[in-house]
Amino acid sequence: MKRWLGLYAVAFFAFLHLPLLTLAAFSFNSSRFTVWEHFSLDWYRAIFRDRQLMEATWNSIIVAIAATLISTVVGTLCAYGLWKRGSRLLTGTLYLSLVTPEIVTGISLLALFQWIFRWLHWHLGLYTVILAHVAFSIAYVVIVVSARLRTLSRSLEEAAMDLGANEWGAFFYVILPALGPGIVAAALLALTVSFDDYVITSMVAGVDSETLPMVIYAMARRGASPVINAVSALVTLFFGILIVISERVREA
Amino acid sequence: MKLRFWFVLPTWVWMTGLFGAPFAIVLAYSFLTRGYYGGVIPPWTVENYQRLFDPLYLTILLRSFLMAFAATGLCLLLAFPAALFISRSPKHKNLYLQVVMLPFWTSFLVRTYAWLFLLRDTGLINTTLLKLRMIHGPLPLLYNDGAVLLGLVYAYLPFMVLPIYATLERLDPSLPEAAADLGARPWATLLRVIVPLSRPGVVAGAVLVFIPCLGAYLTPDLLGGGRTVLVGNLVQTQFTTGRDWPFGSAVSMFLMLLVLLVVWGFLRRESELFT
Numbered sequence: 081m082k083r084w085l086g087l088y089a090v091a092f093f094a095f096l097h098l099p100l101l102t103l104a105a106f107s108f109n110s111s112r113f114t115v116w117e118h119f120s121l122d123w124y125r126a127i128f129r130d131r132q133l134m135e136a137t138w139n140s141i142i143v144a145i146a147a148t149l150i151s152t153v154v155g156t157l158c159a160y161g162l163w164k165r166g167s168r169l170l171t172g173t174l175y176l177s178l179v180t181p182e183i184v185t186g187i188s189l190l191a192l193f194q195w196i197f198r199w200l201h202w203h204l205g206l207y208t209v210i211l212a213h214v215a216f217s218i219a220y221v222v223i224v225v226s227a228r229l230r231t232l233s234r235s236l237e238e239a240a241m242d243l244g245a246n247e248w249g250a251f252f253y254v255i256l257p258a259l260g261p262g263i264v265a266a267a268l269l270a271l272t273v274s275f276d277d278y279v280i281t282s283m284v285a286g287v288d289s290e291t292l293p294m295v296i297y298a299m300a301r302r303g304a305s306p307v308i309n310a311v312s313a314l315v316t317l318f319f320g321i322l323i324v325i326s327e328r329v330r331e332a
Numbered sequence: 333m334k335l336r337f338w339f340v341l342p343t344w345v346w347m348t349g350l351f352g353a354p355f356a357i358v359l360a361y362s363f364l365t366r367g368y369y370g371g372v373i374p375p376w377t378v379e380n381y382q383r384l385f386d387p388l389y390l391t392i393l394l395r396s397f398l399m400a401f402a403a404t405g406l407c408l409l410l411a412f413p414a415a416l417f418i419s420r421s422p423k424h425k426n427l428y429l430q431v432v433m434l435p436f437w438t439s440f441l442v443r444t445y446a447w448l449f450l451l452r453d454t455g456l457i458n459t460t461l462l463k464l465r466m467i468h469g470p471l472p473l474l475y476n477d478g479a480v481l482l483g484l485v486y487a488y489l490p491f492m493v494l495p496i497y498a499t500l501e502r503l504d505p506s507l508p509e510a511a512a513d514l515g516a517r518p519w520a521t522l523l524r525v526i527v528p529l530s531r532p533g534v535v536a537g538a539v540l541v542f543i544p545c546l547g548a549y550l551t552p553d554l555l556g557g558g559r560t561v562l563v564g565n566l567v568q569t570q571f572t573t574g575r576d577w578p579f580g581s582a583v584s585m586f587l588m589l590l591v592l593l594v595v596w597g598f599l600r601r602e603s604e605l606f607t
Contacts, residue, residue: 085420214346
């Protein structure tokens with residue numbers, strides 16, 4: 081049975097990784113068909129000539145950075161508040177936001193924005209995307225930072241206060257530094273979910289605020305193309321770098 | 333203690349304004365009537381919920397349920413042996429776990445697109461089979477239920493491996509040993525001792541896979557090509573091309589209800605896991 085299990089594991093890992101590896105491999109194929117011709121970087125050059133792709137990438141970067149900064153600050157503060165005294169209602173709401181199907185989150189945010197726009201004559205844009213991304217990232221940040229907080233001893237804070245720090249000082253000078261790796265891990269997770277989101281973004285983005293996943297999706301709807309393979313390979317590489325950083329931080 | 337209020341306040345504001353309020357609006361819309369130009373107008377009605385029982389929509393709900401069940405079942409079958417392998421590995425447990433999680437950390441959209449690239453008529457699988465002269469024309473691999481099922485299983489497989497691995501890892505090794513000492517063959521030990529004992533992990537994994545599959549939108553949209561309409565696509569259509577927001581809201585609320593029932597059932601049955 082042991083040998084069978086080993087063989088199965090090889091097949092299982094191959095199933096998980098081969099689709100992405102072949103996708104990346106064919107991004108270096110000179111032919112636009114799925115037949116290997118020879119090595120070429122043409123599709124990568126095509127990405128940087130494609131203005132729509134570059135603009136969407138830029139939008140995605142702005143959204144991801146803004147949403148990550150806001151949700152990390154808000155979520156970290158919340159995790160600390162919940163660590164001092166739990167709140168079933170708030171924790172429940174955060175978990176509820178995690179299990180809500182993305183399409184439901186997307187349409188309800190669209191309904192909210194449209195409802196507000198009846199009075200305010202604003203339009204959907206990058207800022208609505210950022211607001212939405214923060215809303216679904218907070219729960220991730222709270223969960224990751226809370227996990228880190230649970231490893232801290234409560235006497236740490238008490239000691240700081242015995243030594244004359246007020247509540248705010250104890251948080252800022254003692255708890256916050258101790259939470260460092262947890263906060264970085266949470267921020268990286270928020271960055272990934274924000275950079276990757278298509279479903280919610282597509283509902284709340286304006287005409288001039290397309291993000292990278294929206295462009296990839298539109299291209300994929302038109303059929304596969306080597307340019308998407310190249311973009312996909314770069315996106316995968318970007319996520320890979322984030323994981324490596326995240327692992328380094330966790331070990332530190 | 334006053335300070336704590338300021339710490340949780342931003343989250344409260346954000347979650348009320350951008351999660352609670354939208355939810356309340358959609359709940360209200362689901363009881364309103366569709367306007368002439370796609371808007372929402374009075375009177376209040378329960379007609380949108382009654383329409384859910386139209387055979388057309390019941391079929392879609394049933395298909396979504398069956399798809400989520402099939403994906404969960406297939407994930408379980410595929411993930412269990414893998415989790416068993418990892419838990420029995422003497423040295424490289426963490427490495428194997430990272431190998432399982434790696435595709436999960438990469439873009440969901442890219443992972444779904446990878447299957448579009450492999451399965452389409454001129455995709456790698458069909459091209460290779462044609463070249464090897466094993467088939468005469470491209471196989472219709474993409475844009476059907478099978479492709480959607482495959483995409484869902486591929487996307488959520490890690491959610492099943494991790495909890496099963498966690499229970500197998502905590503399993504007292506003397507129990508399978510005792511079974512072997514009492515004369516059970518390896519297969520009997522597996523099926524009658526290890527599998528029943530891993531139930532908490534299996535249930536947790538099943539919930540983690542079932543919930544996102546039930547509300548899946550992107551996978552059926554890209555790999556089902558509009559032919560495999562699931563409840564997630566139904567919601568999206570009502571809010572975009574269909575312009576029937578009240579009905580779309582009612583479908584959303586019903587979908588939320590189903591998700592909450594699954595979560596509630598899980599928390600009730602497995603509450604000992606969290607204590």
